[in-house]
Amino acid sequence: MKTCKLLIVGAGAAGISAALAAWDAGCRDILLVDRASQPGGILPQCLHDGFGLAKYGKELTGPEYVMRLMEKLNRTDIVFLPKTEVLSVSGDQSAVLSRRGVVERLYFGQMILASGCREKNIGALCIGGTRPAGIFTAGQAQERINLRHQDLGDEIVILGSGDLGMIMARRFTQEGRHVIAVLEQEAHYGGMARNYHRCIEKYSIPLHCRRTVREIHGKGRVCGVTVEALDSGEREYVTCDTLITALGLIPERELVRGLEDREWLFLAGNCSRVHDLVDSAVAEAERIGRMAGRRLSV
Ligand SMILES: Cc1cc2nc3c(=O)[nH]c(=O)nc-3n(C[C@H](O)[C@H](O)[C@H](O)COP(=O)(O)OP(=O)(O)OC[C@H]3O[C@@H](n4cnc5c(N)ncnc54)[C@H](O)[C@@H]3O)c2cc1C
Structure with missing residues (x-):
């Protein structure tokens, strides 16, 4: 049976930041998945600058912002699986994942949904x-x-x-x-x-x-x-x-409809509410990641 302590759905700025914060809080079994082929969510397509003034004290482009997060991620043992879509999440703390044509169920201890938002x-x-x-x-x-x-x-x-x-x-x-x-x-x-x-x-x-x-x-x-x-x-x-x-944008959280009150579920970034600034999405995700990480490291 496939298991992990912390499953994070979505490797945009919020998902990566939540994973890093959970790692720093002591959690050592983290799986970060994204259906896209590269990490960063919306950021790789944002070639303009204007990202990161609060966090890094300078204005970065979207890809530069992702690079900074990935440099940190690569120094951890957090497992990142691209091209991996979460098809459903169930109340028994399991999720169905699709990767390279293989569909399998994974059981987790906690889950952070960081699936971003969609456009109207x-x-x-x-x-x-x-x-x-x-x-x-x-x-x-x-x-x-x-x-x-x-x-x-x-x-x-x-x-x-x-x-x-x-x-x-x-x-x-x-x-x-x-x-x-x-x-x-x-x-x-x-x-x-x-x-x-x-x-x-x-x-x-x-x-x-x-x-x-x-x-x-x-x-x-x-x-x-x-x-x-x-x-x-x-x-x-x-x-x-x-x-x-x-x-306008709509938070994307259909995956967990009906499960919002479960104590093992957290929402971070634009799926929780639409953040105008990436630094604000990241600050929220870091707080959520720390919380989930602390629970799992005891
Ligand atoms: C066009 C645009 C311009 C912006 N400009 C600025 C700016 O200049 N400065 C600034 O600070 N902020 C800007 N922002 C805001 C900032 O980019 C966002 O608030 C932030 O990047 C959102 O991060 P996120 O991780 O919550 O979501 P996203 O980046 O959307 O990441 C969500 C990820 O979840 C994945 N996912 C979703 N569902 C599943 C599933 N079922 N299975 C697997 N993976 C899944 C998606 O593939 C995606 O990679 C801009 C936003 C946009 C849209």
Whole structure:
């Protein structure tokens, strides 16, 4: 029977940090798994700097931040298994893992869920029209541009001015694409002031508040969107070939639905609540990791 003392699901910043803290607290049988082929979660696709000011006193890129965590992890005997997905978790303190086509059950003493969050997609809004090619969530677009070097389009409309929307507006502009506008339903941009100044203001990207997309046009490919001014109700057709949705993030914790009250289960990082800053996700994960580690080291 496969067992471990501490199972950590998700090797993003939170999962790795929780593992390191549990190790420092004395726990010596830790299994860290991630369905991705590399550690770091969302960070490897975040090529911009802005990570780590509180923890490291300087602004790192996402990959640099992961490298620092991995350097520490590699000095421990924590077992990290990439390409390993946790398919389910049961009340008898077991989880079903899938790795390289093999599905097996693992029993654990404690578990830390650090599975991050997912993006709200266009289905979360009642937008009329068609659903042609050329619609991406901001996270999908970031992964395709930064890691797969794909060309997504030339004339871009971004719906949502949270941090992800603003960061992607800058990214498309840096890539030589035309960001026609970032649209925001509220009266003010949604993300951090820092990102507004660095991404929107600095690159003179138009930000239109109290606006939304009412309809998407196009058959094979997006050819335009109908934009509505929410205060006047006025509508305008905007020609574009790409629509990026940045509608917010939802903590990803379906795996443990119904088990939230178990004393062997902890949540850390963005699956617990969405953290704007990686340092905040890490600080929470370190606290959780220490707690779980202390319990298991006695
Ligand atoms: C686009 C973007 C830009 C950002 N910019 C900044 C910034 O400039 N500065 C800053 O400080 N912060 C920034 N943040 C915030 C910061 O990156 C996050 O708060 C932090 O990285 C979240 O870490 P996490 O470990 O909780 O989640 P994630 O990084 O999402 O990691 C979760 C991991 O869990 C794995 N997983 C999920 N389910 C399973 C399963 N069933 N089995 C196995 N593995 C599973 C996933 O594959 C993933 O690797 C940004 C976030 C985003 C999305």
